Amino acid sequence: MAFFRRHVESAALPIGSIVAWAKSLTGAPSLQSNFAECNGQSLSDSGSVFDGVTLPSLNGNSETTKKFLRGSTASGSAGSNAQHLHAGMCSSTEGSADVNFDGSTGCFYCSSSCTANASHIPPYYEVVYIIRIK
Secondary structure (H helix, E strand, O other): OHHHHHHHHOOOOOOOOEEEEOOOOOOOOOOOOOEEEOEOOEOOOOOOOOOOOEOOEOOOOOOOOOOOOOOOOOOOOOOOOOOOEOOOOOOEOOOOOOEEEEOOOOEEEEOOOEOOOOOOOOOOOOOEEEEEOO
16 A cells, blocks of 8 residues: 555646545545645645635535536636536427527527426536645
């Protein structure tokens, strides 16, 4: 175990990397001092380049504050939790739903004749996001 721990500690994980951590998994060790949870707190650690910086808030405590990570060419932007539909998810009291596509958002949506208006996410496993701070 000591070899494994040394190997992980010296791995090339750049400062600022955000990774998933199974914090509540039985046997998971405590968070090392070179990581912090991504809870939106202002970091107070003089040994870190992020001293005084507000860390990303990724570990929400409700369905409206939890976030998925999405790749991009730059980091820091966040999207809303707006509901959207994908083709085939609409139902209508008239029998066939009028599904439209919004090219600017890449979302499908129902016309006013639809009775369904909900977003669906796949099955998931919750983790705590952490960031390497030093």
